Amino acid sequence: DAGVTQSPTHLIKTRGQQVTLRCSPKSGHDTVSWYQQALGQGPQFIFQYYEEEERQRGNFPDRFSGHQFPNYSSELNVNALLLGDSALYLCASSLAWGGDTGELFFGEGSRLTVL
Amino acid sequence: DAKTTQPTSMDCAEGRAANLPCNHSTISGNEYVYWYRQIHSQGPQYIIHGLKNNETNEMASLIITEDRKSSTLILPHATLRDTAVYYCIVRVSGGYQKVTFGTGTKLQVIP
Numbered sequence: 001d002a003g004v005t006q007s008p009t010h011l012i013k014t015r016g017q018q019v020t021l022r023c024s025p026k027s028g029h030d031t032v033s034w035y036q037q038a039l040g041q042g043p044q045f046i047f048q049y050y051e052e053e054e055r056q057r058g059n060f061p062d063r064f065s066g067h068q069f070p071n072y073s074s075e076l077n078v079n080a081l082l083l084g085d086s087a088l089y090l091c092a093s094s095l096a097w098g099g100d101t102g103e104l105f106f107g108e109g110s111r112l113t114v115l
Numbered sequence: 116d117a118k119t120t121q122p123t124s125m126d127c128a129e130g131r132a133a134n135l136p137c138n139h140s141t142i143s144g145n146e147y148v149y150w151y152r153q154i155h156s157q158g159p160q161y162i163i164h165g166l167k168n169n170e171t172n173e174m175a176s177l178i179i180t181e182d183r184k185s186s187t188l189i190l191p192h193a194t195l196r197d198t199a200v201y202y203c204i205v206r207v208s209g210g211y212q213k214v215t216f217g218t219g220t221k222l223q224v225i226p
Contacts, residue, residue, distance in 0.1 A: 048212075058213060088156055104214065106159045
């Protein structure tokens, strides 16, 4: 049973560029959350998708956008990259309703470096 | 803002019990306490969770105070592989919600 998979694992961009990160949730999960983790900090909530709609959003500008597909996979898009966007981007999946314990399953992350 | 507060760092001797405290004084009646750990910038890993009763699994034990305003994660016999950042969060079980992580506790297990 595959867990949460993210791609790419590492990437380098320059300021002003755009980036797309991808996430496949754990089998059976229907909810995907995205987090940004700067070095030495805890994960910061970006947004959460359920039933292909953004349900919750953290304190991030609208340069950060996302999408969830019918197969529950998700993308995170960041436009007009800034140096401060350099971070580890984590995807977490969960089951919104049902018999699951409600825990979040995290992928290994995508390390973005903006030069 | 995170709903929990944790010490920034702790040390523990290998083989001894590691006791990691967490304060969550504003916890709501339907919120669970979850613990995760993150080893060297890998994705956070679920450890254990509880509502009001003490819980134990193969990884750890969770002790929640009667008033539910604080809890302690116990690693009974810490090993070097337990060196990690440990996060305590509170959330309802299920549904879609914003889950906030604090800065966690950096546990260093010393040989």
